[in-house]
Amino acid sequence: MFNGLKLPVIVAPMFLVSSPELVIQASRNGVIGSFPLLNARTSEILEEWLIAIKGELLDLPWAVNFISHPTNKRFEEDLQLIRKYEPPIVITSLGHPGKVIDVVHSYGGLVYSDVATIKHAKKAAETGVDGLILVANGAGGHAGRLNPFAFLAAVKQFWKGTTILAGGISDGKDILAAKVLGADFAYMGTRFIVATESVASEQYKKMVVNSTVDDIIYTDAFSGVHANYLIPSIEKEGIEINNLPSKESIDFSHMVDVKAWRDIWSAGHGVTTITKIEPIADIIAQLEKEYKEAQQAIAALV
Numbered sequence: 001m002f003n004g005l006k007l008p009v010i011v012a013p014m015f016l017v018s019s020p021e022l023v024i025q026a027s028r029n030g031v032i033g034s035f036p037l038l039n040a041r042t043s044e045i046l047e048e049w050l051i052a053i054k055g056e057l058l059d060l061p062w063a064v065n066f067i068s069h070p071t072n073k074r075f076e077e078d079l080q081l082i083r084k085y086e087p088p089i090v091i092t093s094l095g096h097p098g099k100v101i102d103v104v105h106s107y108g109g110l111v112y113s114d115v116a117t118i119k120h121a122k123k124a125a126e127t128g129v130d131g132l133i134l135v136a137n138g139a140g141g142h143a144g145r146l147n148p149f150a151f152l153a154a155v156k157q158f159w160k161g162t163t164i165l166a167g168g169i170s171d172g173k174d175i176l177a178a179k180v181l182g183a184d185f186a187y188m189g190t191r192f193i194v195a196t197e198s199v200a201s202e203q204y205k206k207m208v209v210n211s212t213v214d215d216i217i218y219t220d221a222f223s224g225v226h227a228n229y230l231i232p233s234i235e236k237e238g239i240e241i242n243n244l245p246s247k248e249s250i251d252f253s254h255m256v257d258v259k260a261w262r263d264i265w266s267a268g269h270g271v272t273t274i275t276k277i278e279p280i281a282d283i284i285a286q287l288e289k290e291y292k293e294a295q296q297a298i299a300a301l302v
């Protein structure tokens with residue numbers, strides 16, 4: 001399935017940002033596209049998306065992101081659609097992937113689970129997933145706190161399966177660096193918010209272009225789980241940045257209908273080097289160029 005890839009990259013699933021077109025163009029252009037199932041606001045819309053993506057991509061790899069947390073109100077419905085449309089890769093987040101693994105393995109698909117701590121990585125490894133996505137410090141969305149060097153090294157001590165690294169990976173040399181550290185794939189979200197095919201608003205895309213790493217804040221104020229957000233997007237809502245409340249309970253129901261992710265925008269530390277809004281094909285071409293240049297730079301060193 002991975003033979004035709006131009007780069008070892010998964011375009012990470014992003015709530016209210018990934019679209020079917022982004023997935024299709026990512027996978028057509030030589031990386032792996034993905035989207036959160038909950039981006040389709042109903043199961044009926046989701047079914048249409050799955051038919052369209054499957055019809056366009058045929059044997060190319062693509063992935064869906066399934067929130068396997070009990071507060072996901074569409075858990076059963078979406079699992080049925082996974083069974084029916086057989087996405088080649090299912091990425092599980094925020095919960096035990098057990099039930100999903102049985103379904104996906106029954107049709108020969110792969111399950112990758114995202115983890116942000118060593119404890120969760122060990123737990124996920126025991127469930128029989130095929131890949132671990134290590135969400136390190138600086139990632140967009142619900143990011144971890146671990147340094148990527150230390151995180152990868154620690155996980156490699158007990159994990160022999162596919163390893164995917166996330167967090168601030170923003171250009172081609174970062175992708176090569178992730179490979180050098182021992183990752184099989186780089187998992188990149190923030191870099192693709194600005195793709196023409198993403199459904200982030202123009203204002204959001206422009207904010208990503210104009211922001212640097214200093215404009216990112218890591219807080220649990222909006223969902224009860226720490227995530228990275230663009231400070232200007234919080235300020236534009238009239239919220240005082242130095243006075244953010246701490247949320248007491250974890251509530252992922254906002255993944256379906258809460259205002260938080262629509263009005264307050266997430267991005268990771270990798271924003272600094274993102275300089276324009278452009279088609280995903282051009283972003284991938286740029287990453288490929290940078291990746292090759294980094295390979296040549298390494299060859300020149302030795």
Ligand SMILES: Cc1cc2nc3c(=O)[nH]c(=O)nc-3n(C[C@H](O)[C@H](O)[C@H](O)COP(=O)(O)O)c2cc1C
Nearest residue numbers: 012014015036093139140141167168188189190268
């Ligand atoms: C706007 C935004 C929305 C996200 N939504 C989701 C989501 O719905 N499900 C998920 O598993 N991860 C989500 N993430 C996390 C990404 O899948 C990925 O882990 C992250 O973007 C990687 O770090 P990077 O942004 O520094 O490249 C989101 C990230 C961003 C920036």
